[in-house]
Amino acid sequence: MTERIPPLGTSAATVAAGPDDRPPPPRLAYDRHTWKEIAHLLANLPVALLGFTYVVTALFTSFGLTITVIGFPLLAAALMGARLLGRMERARARALLGVRVNEPSRLPLRGRGGFLQKLWMSLKDPVGWRTVLYEFIRLPWGVLTFATTLTSLFVLWPVLPFIARGLANADRAMVRGLLSPSDELERRIAELESDRGVVVDTAAADLRRIERDLHDGAQARLVNLAMGLGLAKEKVLEDPDAAAAMVEEAHGEVKLALQELRDLARGIHPAVLTDRGLDAALSAVSSRCTVPVKVTVDLPARPAAAIEGIAYFTVSELLQNVSKHSAAKSASVDVWRTKDRLLIQVWDDGRGGASLDGGTGMRGLAERLDAVDGLFVLESPEGGPTAVTAELPWRDRTDDSGTGSL
Secondary structure, X not given: OOOOOOOOOOOOOOOOOOOOOOOOOOOOOOOHHHHHHHHHHHHHHHHHHHHHHXXXXXXXXXXXXXXXXXXHHHHHHHHHHHHHHHHXXXXXXXXXXXXXXXXXXXXXXOOOOOHHHHHXXXXXXXXXXXXXXXXXXXXXXXXXXXXXXXXXXXXXXXXXXXXXXXXXXXXXXXXXXXXXOOHHHHHHHHHHHHHHHHHHHHHHHHHHHHHHHHHHHHHHHHHHHHHHHHHHHHHOOOXXXXXXXXXXXXXXXXXXXXXXXXXXXXXXXXXXXXXXXXHHHHHHHHHOOOOOEEEEEEOOOOEOHHHHHHHHHHHHHHHHHHHHHHOOOOEEEEEEEEOXXXXXXXXXXXXXXXXXXXXXXXXXXXXXXXXOOOEEEEEOXXXXXXXXXXXXXXXXXXXXXXXXXX
């Protein structure tokens, strides 16, 4: 029987048996499908004994040691071992019963927090716990299927194909119900993978922007400055007045280059944000907006530097849109904390009509916030007003050290 590979995007919970997965109807004459089902049923008892022994030993030992520091790590290791037993059972069902069930994704433990966070993720692994339940209930089922199949093989052999099919169908249901991937876990892993791609793309775009700004701005001015000073050096003895004029022009170029470098540094991470926090930084960015902006920041403390930076650049981008596209007369920025979320609302009384597909960078902002488990809600009817609500996860600040600025 040709194995059918499920297409990408298929629900990870349970891959339903399609036409190619179903064995032919049972017949009085034994065929290879019937013999495979008989072999699977006879193997249930030794495999169930192995799984039941592992589960009982590992769980009772782990639970008994939870009063010590090694109990929970041992339980997490036991659940990881249960995942291996589940993989063996899926392989056996695939080979003998033709059951096609996707393999669960590995737990995303690499690069995620500290030891306690990884331990907690392992302890609440739904795939591991469902495999434990599967192995626990398999012992009585293994005894029943082994005894029934072995007896029928000698006593009820004419109808054994039908008995084997019924018992094998129950096995198929158990495998699909208990050994399939977790919908929630697979969904979360898919989100994390997608968010990681957005973060990587955003970082690459930011690096290209910085490189372009340096190449086209400050770098070009510094090259002109070097050429001008070289010419002034040659003329300093021959024509002191012309050399003085060239030096004066070079001095102006230095000022412009420094201003461009300051602007570039402010675009990467403004010094006022590092030194004084969101309130001062948002007041500074609102002062550059062409529309009068009222800024209200009500935070009990400063959030983590990464969250603070994302909040700043979100408001900065939204205020740029207000300046360029809204034709508004007034705007407001409100920032506050609700439980474990940082909320931002930017409002303007402009003409409205903004959308995520309007070419104003709204979609990029939404993707950036989604990459850090944030939300981005846009309300902008035609004729206005426009209200953008952004939501970020709150993380306490652990490092208040700032970076230098030009």
